[in-house]
Amino acid sequence: MRRPPPALPPPPPPPPPPAGSMSPAFLLLLLLLLLPARARRERLPGGAQAGRSAPAPSSSSSSTSSSSSSSSWAAGPSRFPRSRPGRRRGRLYCRVGIGFHLQLHPDGRVDGAHDASPLSILEIFAVSQGIVGIRGVFSNKFLAMSKKGKLHASAHFTSECQFRERFQENSYNTYASAVHRGRRSGREWYVALNKRGKAKRGCSPRARPQHVSTHFLPRFRQPPPPQLAFTVTRPEKKPPPPPPPPPPKKTAAATLPRHSHGPVKYRLKFRFG
Template sequence: MSLSFLLLLLFSHLILSAWAHGETRPAPRGRPGPAAAGRNPGGSGGGGTASSSSSASASPAAPSGGRGGGSEQSSFQWSPSGRRTGSLYCRVGIGFHLQIYPDGKVNGSHEANVLSILEIFAVSQGIVGIRGVFSNKFLAMSKKGKLHASAKFTDDCKFRERFQENSYNTYASAIHRTEKTGREWYVALNKRGKAKRGCSPRVKPQHVSTHFLPRFKQSEQPELSFTVTVPEKKKPPDPIKPKVPLSVPRKSPNTVKYRLKFRFG
């Protein structure tokens, strides 16, 4: 009995010494030890406040390296309003689409292609600019009335857009015109698709060479409608037709019976 009691005392002494050794072990930096956390949960010292302030300061900086607003803003494509993308069709001759080349040449093509894709944007009230989407150059008219493509947008690239009675548009230079008469210079194509000089006396707003029809691809508007399922109408059963015999017996007429009377004597 005494031997077991001594073994129990020795085992308890070993457990107490091990627990005391673990409590006195120094805690790592930046993280409070178990004794400090148990004795002072409020943290009047600088450890608790420092850790909270460091975590608060580190949290806003975390999204900048991850999926932050910077990556979303870079992938977002801004679509400016007031810009129309399409082609300008001139009905002169067999019909031509105005096209702008990267080398500065301007003419017309019967078939629409990438050079005829234009972007028309508003500059001011009634004044527009025309840019070739493929060539990335602006339609311009020089002082001599010649049409060409300009890499920079200047006053020569400004045109006055007017809607005609025949549903066609005309584009006149906003700054160049005949000084003596004040006649405006218009964008025009001849019957072979070549650009005409705006200062030519034959270029008039009444002529078909100056009439252009904007052909823009409109975005499809959502159809404001709804569908209703109509229950199918059940067809009434066909009435049973009486079977008609092939031969119908004739109705016999009313017969009259005569009785013979015999008289004797």
Template sequence: MSFPSFCFLILFLLATSNLWTSVSAAAPKQKKIKGQLAKGSSNIKRTILSSSASSSSFSSASSLASESRDSLWSTAGRRTGSLYCRVGIGFHLQIHPDGKVNGSHEANHLSILEIFAVSQGIVGIRGVFSNSFLAMSKKGKLHATPKFTDDCKFMERYQENSYNTYASATYRTEKTGRRWYVALNKRGKAKKGSSPRVKPQHISTHFLPRIKHIEPPELSFTVTVPEKKKTLHAPAKPKTVKPPPKKNSSPVRYRLKFRFG
């Protein structure tokens, strides 16, 4: 074998050995990268599963919240005042602690009512003094109850004459679909909503909300005006009063004149 061919063989062997060492060193790095990728994919799967679980829990919580909102009355849109019915001589709807509902000509503590919103177009009416809710039974009779139920929900509608009507949101006539309204007769007694005479066109079902609007306090401020410095004036000299001129007090001499005949 010649010397140049021998040198070429040695260089070839050295090159192949360096290539093999580089390949063997890169193999564990690739394994590490693959392991890191596997761990990242597992973490991504865990986050996806946790997000899906949280979304499911949020949806269940929202459903429970909606159910609780339907079962309980909302505190939004409260109005405190009285409901004036223009039937007869005019009556204010009042709720008694014993569950009785009627009208009074003069407003009193029993006629102070709180009208609050339950849902869109549906309101509830509570007596502030009696702490009872206005309700309508299955037979259309008005009464008061300490607990808020579906019987306490009424549909509030504005009429053309600026009066409101309150119809039961739960009960109505099944055959004709006529609604049952809150109404008072000429003597101030509560009418049955199921009566065919109780109609939204009659004045016995017209109520005027007399709401007490609380005016916000006026913003006022005080301005302090600096006091003017008093200038010290020199005391005025007393005026000298001139005495009146003295009269001539010298005696006057008279000469006697004698006349002879």
């Protein structure tokens, strides 16, 4: 019996290409990708390439502007800044005596003046629910009540500058200290003025919510309401047509009777009797 021929070994794999050589298809693809980029670069003018490096001065200018703005902010706001949103600006009018406006002095005094003045312009802002603070716009100081019930103007906002605002039935407001009150009775101490316009102590027995000296009427400056108006356009009237021309007047010649050249006929009249 014949033996089958032995199986041939598999052919060896092709040797890998050397590291430095590339296939021609890959080289052609790389060349097609590089040509458009080079053509684009040649089309750009000289100033455009310089513009790419231009952001550096802009960053320096922005840093300069930011430094100048930060320095101006560090200098502090103006002495009499505008009222921030959510704050009420106006005057507190107490109807005791001849009527006084509560005012805060730069030296720390608190009193009332009958005539309105820049010292009486106040700014009321909310601290928490039902608690407000009162600041003098001209003096830039806060209304405060000491532990002895004396009213004064403080340069810094502390717990003594917090007051509890309540609305009365007669449309007036009362302001009681949120910190200090009577130790034994627990009665609240209110901001009050006497009939001569001087500040009362909050612990005074005549400074209670039912007394007129503790009632203040807020007079806030509110922006005028927008005027709601509308324009009515009337239809244009057409001019009336011109009157028809008057008929021609009849002349005297036309009114004269016409004479007939024919024979004149006479009718006989019979009279009986």
